[in-house]
Amino acid sequence: MHILVSNDDGYTAPGIEALVHALRDLAEISVVAPEVNHSGASNSLTLSRPLAVRKAPNGFTYVNGTPSDCVHVALTGLLDRRPDLIVSGINNGANMGDDTLYSGTVAAAAEGYLFGIPSIAFSLVSKAWSNLDAAAQYARSMVAHQLKNPIAGPVLLNVNIPDLPFGETKGVQATRLGKRHPSQPVIPTSTPSGETVYWIGPSGAANDDSEGTDFYALQRGYVSVTPLRLDLTQQAQVDQIGRWVNPL
Template sequence: MKILISNDDGYLAPGIVALADALASIAEIVVVAPDSNRSGSSNSLTLDRPLSLYTASNGFHFLNGTPSDCVHVALTGVLAFRPDLIVSGINQGQNMGDDTLYSGTVAAATEGYLFGIPAIAFSQVDKGWTELDSAARMAREIVLRKFDSLQKPYLLNVNIPNLPYASLKGVVATRLGKRHESEGVIKATDPHGRQIYWIGLAGKAKDAGEGTDFHATALGKVSITPLQIDLTHRAQLDALKNALA
């Protein structure tokens, strides 16, 4: 098996190091990740400047671009082979509910999916890298699953509670929950007296009922949500056709 690994926390992040170490024994791996933290970059591609690829002493490749850039450049200009799987993470902090729209971790996996390659995004529920070995072990087990019943390519979003491996309560299929609106921006003044703004915190969970990623991880379970990219609001399609008639 050949696996391309990326993330949004940057090539030096403990999460991607742990993930690469966990997968190296079961696959031929190549790491192409951003040169710095690109959290919240979503599916953006860099079109206003050229990109440069470098190689670190540990063999990881890093790019001065977004997670989507990393996977795109790897697949179309760097790798001499087509990977069997794209894996992203392990992210520092959850990517659940509406967060998936902003997540660079999910975006790296999505870029592979758009190229027709199965892809999995891994995140820990809480920040701080606690119980990272447990998360990496779980990621390895999930990668080894065949998922033969799933239509390929598939795109899976995995969130792992920060718990010792023995304390995890299993792996369950979930849907995305929903959050309340984000908190307001934080206003400040820079050293030159100019108004600046920090994006506020994500909203609290609004829909965290049974079957959601929020509910599963709160119970100590690993959440796996299958994602799709078709944004068509099909329930509105007939109404729109009638409005245009």
């Protein structure tokens, strides 16, 4: 068995070290991860320059690009054999609801899925890396389960893990993505030379955190597992649009 591990916090982040450590005896592990933090990178690919690929003393390979770059380059050139599974994370902070769209952690897994490889993104709902060991154990259980009992069909899972000690979570639930309110306003600040510049504001609070959502599960202490799709077609609207374009 061969697992490719990536993330969006960069190859030196505690989350990827904990993940690799936890998976080490389940399979051969290859790590190809970004050189520096790329939170918010979404599925961005670097098309304007070639990517440098280097090896760290601990054996991790790092790329001066995005999470999607890392998995893309690994699958189209670096690895000598196709991985059986791609695992991304453990991310420093949640990736739930609409955030999923912006997440580099999810994007690294998505890139694998687009190449037809089962892929799982893990995020820990904590910015302080507290309970990282517990999160790594949950990740390990799920990966071991997938290796023994592979899910039928294409697989892209978005897993969020509560910030709780191992054994104190309530269990694991399959969920749908919730929704957030729109983001809060930009935060203006001033440069030393007097120009006003703007930070992107924080995410909005949960808008749809009803039963069945990832928000709902996490609020109650469950690990959430959301199966994702990447075909963005709004199938239910195609006929309506067909009628709408008719006069054009």
